[in-house]
Amino acid sequence: MARTRHRSLDCSPGCAVEATLQLIDGKWKGVILYHLLAEAPEPEGALRFNAFRRRMPNVTQRMLTNQLRELESDGLVHRTVYAEVPPRVEYRLTERGRSLEPVIRALKAWGDAHAAMAPEVAA
Amino acid sequence: MARTRHRSLDCSPGCAVEATLQLIDGKWKGVILYHLLAEAPEPEGALRFNAFRRRMPNVTQRMLTNQLRELESDGLVHRTVYAEVPPRVEYRLTERGRSLEPVIRALKAWGDAHAAMAPEVAA
DNA sequence: CAGTATCCTTTTAGATACTG
């Protein structure tokens, strides 16, 4: 259980910026949150493990599990296990997770507006 | 010059979210941008290398240089070198960099509002 | 003042195979 995570923040007022970033950084966390916010059916809807995999074709099982667990331990996502066969596990945003919506929206908006990656491509 | 950077994005619409994140992730980039946005004297103001170091007591010279160079090569920050002795180098936001303001603001606002780090601490 | 250069440790992520 080498769950270190969250390198100590040692900034001063910009601290809050880094603190928020630490929660959503990780190769797949942004997309996971985005899908939960934007695509989970009906408000407060959930997505299942394989639903994520379909939306993120290149994530490995290991990484998806990792990222979901970290989001869970940061209190952003809730994991519900149904004792059925075959097993069913649902992920949904917590209140805290849903409160990140403006942040995710801002990230998405900027990415869309700036065609990302390449400065030269900017209209 | 192993300037790899920017792991290939393979999400689908959440892609824009990841793309934006890639530009501001890196242990010190958020704070650097924050300081340039919030504290650089007068609009379009600049900060010098050691001005950053004063604001971020725990950054090493190596990391500060790295992060600034990456921000530069992503077109977010401009670096001006004055041919003087002792040398003077100023960093300021580009247009593109300044356009990240809503994003940084959102990150800051969330961090401030949620006391960061600990879910339990949330009022 | 504003960096470089080296070396080294930690963290992150990917591949692959297996399971209740």
Add this chain to the structure above:
DNA sequence: CAGTATCTAAAAGGATACTG
């Protein structure tokens, strides 16, 4: 279906010493 377990590679970050 929803994961574990193991092993490995690569990237990020830190410590320390030196310089135009």
